Amino acid sequence: MDSLIVDCSTCQVRGVGCSDCVISVLLEPFDPQAVSEPQAVFDTDEQAAVAALVESGLVPPLRLVTPDRGSDGAGESPGPHRRAAGW
Numbered sequence: 001m002d003s004l005i006v007d008c009s010t011c012q013v014r015g016v017g018c019s020d021c022v023i024s025v026l027l028e029p030f031d032p033q034a035v036s037e038p039q040a041v042f043d044t045d046e047q048a049a050v051a052a053l054v055e056s057g058l059v060p061p062l063r064l065v066t067p068d069r070g071s072d073g074a075g076e077s078p079g080p081h082r083r084a085a086g087w
Contacts, residue, residue: 004047008037012065021063022050 006023008014008030014037018030027038042050053059 004042006038006040006042006062006064008039008064010066012067013063017063017065020060022054022059022061023064025059026050
């Protein structure tokens with residue numbers, strides 16, 4: 001597994017999906033008044049640890065939904081959004 005970057009400012013369900021997202025549990029709840037939004041980088045070991053917590057039901061899963069990018073990564077496609085992989 002590579003590092004996983006979770007940038008809440010790119011999430012398509014920001015606000016409505018935050019209350020049931022692991023980032024709100026681990027970092028901080030979404031605050032629309034905040035100057036900056038939560039961002040986290042998880043290495044392989046951290047991803048495995050969070051996945052174990054999610055699988056055991058101790059924390060909610062990652063709810064990050066980002067715009068789907070074309071295969072070349074050049075831009076947003078008109079298609080559906082993409083959920084972050086992993087947990």
